[in-house]
Amino acid sequence: MLRPPYSKYDRLFVYHLDTIDIPEISDPDFIGTWHEDNNGIIFFHTNKDEFMAALCKAHHCTIVYQADLSYEDWDAGQAITPFTVGTLTVGPVWDGEGADIVLDPSVVFGSGFHPTTRTCLQMVNKYTTTPELQIKSMLDLGTGTGLLAIGAAKQGTMVQACDNNPLACKVARANAIRNQVESHITVSEIDLRTETPKTQGIDLVVANIHPELLQQLFSTPSFWQGNLYIFSGFMTSMEPELLAHLDTRSVKFLERTRTGKWCVWVVAPETSAFLSG
Ligand SMILES: C[S@@+](CC[C@H](N)C(=O)[O-])C[C@H]1O[C@@H](n2cnc3c(N)ncnc32)[C@H](O)[C@@H]1O
Numbered sequence: 001m002l003r004p005p006y007s008k009y010d011r012l013f014v015y016h017l018d019t020i021d022i023p024e025i026s027d028p029d030f031i032g033t034w035h036e037d038n039n040g041i042i043f044f045h046t047n048k049d050e051f052m053a054a055l056c057k058a059h060h061c062t063i064v065y066q067a068d069l070s071y072e073d074w075d076a077g078q079a080i081t082p083f084t085v086g087t088l089t090v091g092p093v094w095d096g097e098g099a100d101i102v103l104d105p106s107v108v109f110g111s112g113f114h115p116t117t118r119t120c121l122q123m124v125n126k127y128t129t130t131p132e133l134q135i136k137s138m139l140d141l142g143t144g145t146g147l148l149a150i151g152a153a154k155q156g157t158m159v160q161a162c163d164n165n166p167l168a169c170k171v172a173r174a175n176a177i178r179n180q181v182e183s184h185i186t187v188s189e190i191d192l193r194t195e196t197p198k199t200q201g202i203d204l205v206v207a208n209i210h211p212e213l214l215q216q217l218f219s220t221p222s223f224w225q226g227n228l229y230i231f232s233g234f235m236t237s238m239e240p241e242l243l244a245h246l247d248t249r250s251v252k253f254l255e256r257t258r259t260g261k262w263c264v265w266v267v268a269p270e271t272s273a274f275l276s277g
């Protein structure tokens with residue numbers, strides 16, 4: 001996350017350790033820590049070879065990989081600049097003056113520059129601004145930066161967001177506060193592989209997550225108690241496999257969009273209150 005004296009990202013210095021048992025780091029150049037399988041991944045704004053050597057010595061761990069890259073390369077070679085989706089303008093903290101949503105994209109997914117995020121935000125904005133639907137509650141599964149949650153909260157929707165990446169949870173909470181919607185968003189650290197979210201009474205469920213997780217959710221009957229679902233995180237080539245896990249007789253496709261090779265589905269179960277009107 002951005003902390004003074006930093007107000008934007010320039011270069012990223014990334015250290016992968018052979019442990020997830022990483023001590024608290026209070027260094028001013030520190031951005032955040034991820035866990036991936038059994039590796040801890042630490043991000044800094046500047047070269048921290050000496051700091052990391054000392055940390056490894058003190059904590060009996062080893063750097064197994066390290067990288068120094070530009071922030072644009074981290075975000076698939078794209079500069080993060082302001083953009084508009086539906087009724088919302090979004091800008092990064094360093095270029096967000098006057099935007100409806102001002103985002104610290106940090107080093108987690110959800111800057112708005114991936115086609116899945118962009119199209120999901122467009123759908124979230126479309127359905128939360130449709131007066132007949134009155135979308136009051138939303139689940140944001142795999143929230144990343146929290147952008148989709150904030151997009152809905154800006155329309156007055158109460159959002160329960162979750163992610164299994166502790167840094168994503170921290171970034172999403174900080175972004176909710178930055179955008180004055182913290183009273184509308186709760187962020188929980190949840191692993192969707194082991195915990196199925198409760199969808200009963202939820203108007204909108206958004207899941208931009210990898211296809212294996214979607215397959216697992218699709219196959220869980222209790223997952224289908226919400227009213228409307230937006231799914232993404234998969235490519236056209238993965239659609240047949242996903243469809244095989246979906247009981248297509250008990251859901252109705254409202255939209256199926258493609259941006260390049262990336263798909264977004266909007267689906268309502270036959271039991272949805274939104275279909276009965
Ligand atoms: C493709 S990103 C989407 C982020 C954001 N919602 C967006 O649309 O840009 C998927 C998110 O799901 C999270 N995730 C991956 N596996 C997960 C799991 N097992 N449980 C919960 N969240 C998970 C990742 O950490 C990541 O933030």
